[in-house]
Amino acid sequence: MAYRPSKRMKKTLFGGGAVVVLAGLNAPAALSFATDQYHAYKISQPGYMRKYGAWHDAEIPKEYRTNAIHAALLHTGKVLIIAGSGNKQDHFDAGTFDTVLWNPKDNTFKKIHTPEDFFCGGHAQLPDGKLLVAGGTARYEVLDGQVKRAGGGMRVKNEDPNKTVTLKKGTKFRSPAGVEYVSKFDVTVPRAKREFEVSYYASGQMKPWKTKTTAAEARVFVEAVAEGPRSVATDRAQYEVEGLTGKDADNVYGLAEKITLDKQDYQGIRAAYEFDPKAEKYVPVTPMKEARWYPTLTTLKDGRVLAVSGLDDVGVILAGNNEIYDPKTKKWSPGPFRYFPTYPSLFLTKGGKLFYSGANSGYGPANKGREPGLWDVEKNTFTKIGGLNAADQLETASSLLLPPAQDQRFMLLGGGGIGESKKATPRTAVVDLNQDNPVFKSGPELPQGTRYLNSVLMPDDSVFTTGGSSDYRGRGGSNIFRAQFYDPKANAFREAADPTIGRNYHSEALLLPDGRVATFGSDSLFSDKNNTKLGKFEQRMEIYTPPYLYRDKNKRPALGDGPESVAAGGRATYRTDHPERVVKARLMRPSAVTHTTDVEQRSIELGLTKDKGAVTVTVPEDRALVPPGWYMVFVTDQEGTPSEAKWLRVD
Known part of the structure; x- marks a missing residue:
């Protein structure tokens, strides 16, 4: 049977001179107003909820x-x-x-x-x-057409095996042609790796020690100082780091990746x-x-x-x-x-x-x-x-x-x-x-x-x-x-x-x-x-x-005191005044959600036994099914009405 508003509701919606006048002047507005009011009334009724x-x-x-x-x-x-x-x-x-x-x-x-x-x-x-x-x-x-300064990755090399190098945001790199780029973030480059090589003469005597140094590398985003296409770079030339002198200047340098005016x-x-x-x-x-x-x-x-x-x-x-x-x-x-x-x-x-x-x-x-x-x-x-x-x-x-x-x-x-x-x-x-x-x-x-x-x-x-x-x-x-x-x-x-x-x-x-x-x-x-x-x-x-x-709040399942932690495969007992109402138990992992992606939430069936004044739940042993962490324990009745959750840590 279709839902019918009460006489009192009809009076609220359609009675009164103000609504009648509005209907005469603007029937669509009056109808929309009445429809919205009726909908608000309908969804607030106990039967609907x-x-x-x-x-x-x-x-x-x-x-x-x-x-x-x-x-x-x-x-x-x-x-x-x-x-x-x-x-x-x-x-x-x-x-x-x-x-x-x-x-x-x-x-x-x-x-x-x-x-x-x-x-x-x-x-x-x-x-x-x-x-x-x-x-x-x-x-x-930065969208296409809005990029004014060429940008891209700069691979920063460090050939010094004795120290780590940190270049602060704003460090300038200069190409052989004199084009300058500035780093947009701090970058730390580890020490170079030094390896010792040992070889032997045919007679079995050891040759002199040799060392091999492999440069360490880190990457940082850089942007051209000047606007325009002149700063676009596709070559693999070596870029000097402004402010470094002596051996530091020899050991630390940049190698540009693709630096373009494309969308960033x-x-x-x-x-x-x-x-x-x-x-x-x-x-x-x-x-x-x-x-x-x-x-x-x-x-x-x-x-x-x-x-x-x-x-x-x-x-x-x-x-x-x-x-x-x-x-x-x-x-x-x-x-x-x-x-x-x-x-x-x-x-x-x-x-x-x-x-x-x-x-x-x-x-x-x-x-x-x-x-x-x-x-x-x-x-x-x-x-x-x-x-x-x-x-x-x-x-x-x-x-x-x-x-x-x-x-x-x-x-x-x-x-x-x-x-x-x-x-x-x-x-x-x-x-x-x-x-x-x-x-x-x-x-x-x-x-x-x-x-x-x-x-x-x-x-x-x-x-x-x-x-x-x-x-x-x-x-x-x-x-x-x-x-x-x-x-x-x-x-x-x-x-x-x-x-x-x-x-x-x-x-x-x-x-x-x-x-x-x-x-x-x-x-x-x-x-x-x-x-x-x-x-x-x-x-x-x-x-x-x-x-x-x-549903009837007085019949809703309720869990009382119980443990705060349990081992996988273990049991947890909770006091309850009406264990007979409980038919299912679930262990539910709390959400961590963004961008329609929530890979945390899961609902695990628990073993359930009932005694006078208590229910006992059993956690599965499979760690891949129940990874360690905090969970919510819910119990439900025959109709699916849940208790409020109890928090339980699975160790």
Whole structure:
């Protein structure tokens, strides 16, 4: 039966002289007003919310509003919202970098000192509950036609085996023809390597010692001092370093790479920090060897973190130079060499291999590194996985490990064409890695072609999806004001309440410990359908309350006291007044999300036993299924209503 407003509501909508007069003068405006009022009334009704859920704005004081580029849930229950320079060139130029810590329990906020521009870096949860943040922005892009001074990479050589050389930002390099270039960053070149050679005469006597010196090298981005084409350089001549004299001038010099007036892409940084949730501050650790902008950080089964892809310190996509962070030593070591486009979605699987869904955020050639597959990081072999339709539309797609994680079923949702393509697909697909020869199988379609879709694992084993746009960065007013749940068992979508705020590029969504979903950000290219007005970054936050939280609160499962840590394969017991209500238990890893990429979230089925006044959960032993770290423990009843989460560290 169609919904009918009450007589009182009809009077509110259509009664009164003011509305009648308005209708006479401007019928479309009156109808729009009445429709909006009716919709607002409809979605606020208890019956509607029990079926579809509801959205509410979070009040953010003006001084804490920021451009949410990254969001991560910490084991304190607070959410770290990282903007860095927030895609604002003026903020970057001023060195104004932003991080806000939000407490969902009381809706309070705190500014965090941000030492680097983490804009478009990567992040991963560490075993001790800290958040690794690595990479970010060293320089903003300069578009075609706007490059006035030639720029490119300068390889700085050091032939002195006795000392390391540091050249400060602003150091000048001079070509044999007298053309000058200035470095845009500090650069440190290690000492040269000295090797001793020993050989013998035929008689067995030792020949005199010989030494061989191999120059050390580092790279820095340089820009011509003078404007115009005269500064373009393609030769490999030796460039002298201004200010050096004597042996230093002989030992330290530059070799230019390609220096052009072409478009200059964003450039990455090497910086790495751990954010400490208890001290609520960034703590520096050893920088990466490679600079990275748009990297993915993926947790491995032993708690180490693999950093993959990104644009380097001169704005070129890395050829495959990956590296691994060890949280015990706070240092990086070389990882397996393999190429991926930027922000590749790489997930840890039960066997310890990494599954690449094919989803990415764009930079890189169209014909390289875009096919999904399974990557054995120990052997460095890659097995492609086929069966995917709309395979040319994987940029800005969403992907995740479906619950429970033991099933090893991965889902891909939506996506678009490469770069600023207008293509967008409603395609979803699922691959089961437990099969001998896994291939993608098409799933139910989204309501329309969707880029930048946010997808969140829920405690009841559903997947909540929201937002996105049907064109590049919401172009043409293409934001999608829709949300839905995917049911993995039924392989079908069901409707959810519609969000009121559009979300596309630079937006995030994550599960909160109380079972709600918070959404942040959005960076539309334009603010109107005709693409005539530049867009503004969306700083409002909207929170979705699922239908399960509108059921009888008195019957909601609740967990009491329990342990704070457990070993893999161990048990944790929680007090509860009504163990009979509990039918399932899930261990859920907190999100760390950016650019539609969240490779952290996973929902693991726990063993469950019930006693009088308590429930006991058992954590699986497989480290590749449950990498060390902090998790949320949810229990649910027969209807799928979850408890509030308890935090548990798996050692």
